[in-house]
Amino acid sequence: xxxxxxxxxxxxxxxxxxxxxxxxxxxxxxxxxxxxxxxxxxxxxxxxxxxxxxxxxxxxxxxxxxxxxxxxxxxxxxxxxxxxxxxxxxxxxxxxxxxxxxxxxxxxxxxxxxx
Amino acid sequence: xxxxxxxxxxxxxxxxxxxxxxxxxxxxxxxxxxxxxxxxxxxxxxxxxxxxxxxxxxxxxxxxxxxxxxxxxxxxxxxxxxxxxxxxxxxxxxxxxxxxxxxxxxxxxxxx
Numbered sequence: 001x002x003x004x005x006x007x008x009x010x011x012x013x014x015x016x017x018x019x020x021x022x023x024x025x026x027x028x029x030x031x032x033x034x035x036x037x038x039x040x041x042x043x044x045x046x047x048x049x050x051x052x053x054x055x056x057x058x059x060x061x062x063x064x065x066x067x068x069x070x071x072x073x074x075x076x077x078x079x080x081x082x083x084x085x086x087x088x089x090x091x092x093x094x095x096x097x098x099x100x101x102x103x104x105x106x107x108x109x110x111x112x113x114x115x
Numbered sequence: 116x117x118x119x120x121x122x123x124x125x126x127x128x129x130x131x132x133x134x135x136x137x138x139x140x141x142x143x144x145x146x147x148x149x150x151x152x153x154x155x156x157x158x159x160x161x162x163x164x165x166x167x168x169x170x171x172x173x174x175x176x177x178x179x180x181x182x183x184x185x186x187x188x189x190x191x192x193x194x195x196x197x198x199x200x201x202x203x204x205x206x207x208x209x210x211x212x213x214x215x216x217x218x219x220x221x222x223x224x225x226x227x
């Protein structure tokens with residue numbers, strides 16, 4: 001079945017530094033990937049839609065200069081949290097939909113803690 | 116009113132019980148309905164995918180959609196401790212790369 005790999009699974013960084021999260025579709029090509037953020041006991045909130053070869057589309061209220069998305073190939077999208085602050089601490093999850101498939105496949109998520 | 120409402124639980128049941136999980140929604144444009152299972156600190160895993168109204172069965176899981184009532188359900192038969200997880204309903208208006216709208220998730224605890 002379709003597999004989405006996300007790396008790292010957890011990361012701790014100092015306030016003010018940047019963190020890059022990778023999302024790879026392992027056995028299918030994904031022209032579109034999605035990035036979500038999930039706070040404890042909350043639902044998944046869509047942050048942005050990542051499009052291969054073009055600029056990402058950000059949801060209202062999401063700072064595009066803070067959350068940089070690069071979708072450079074059909075199997076890789078990256079999310080970089082720039083100048084991270086403690087309030088950016090959250091669970092970040094990516095997803096993609098295989099062509100001809102049903103539903104969306106999610107990565108295993110990245111738990112970011114900013115200290 | 117939120118677009119998708121889901122009771123956060125927790126819902127505690129004994130092993131072997133039949134579990135009923137539900138979501139209501141307000142957007143009549145939703146056509147595609149999904150249930151995801153999410154274990155702690157993991158990404159969601161797709162369980163069921165249905166289009167429009169009706170029932171769909173897969174093993175111990177049955178998904179029901181009633182578009183007239185804007186109400187969807189997931190039934191789990193013969194529940195197992197390994198079913199303990201958070202169950203998220205999700206829905207979208209289109210089958211393509213439409214964005215998903217999620218419920219908050221219901222935490223299910225199945226005790227041995």
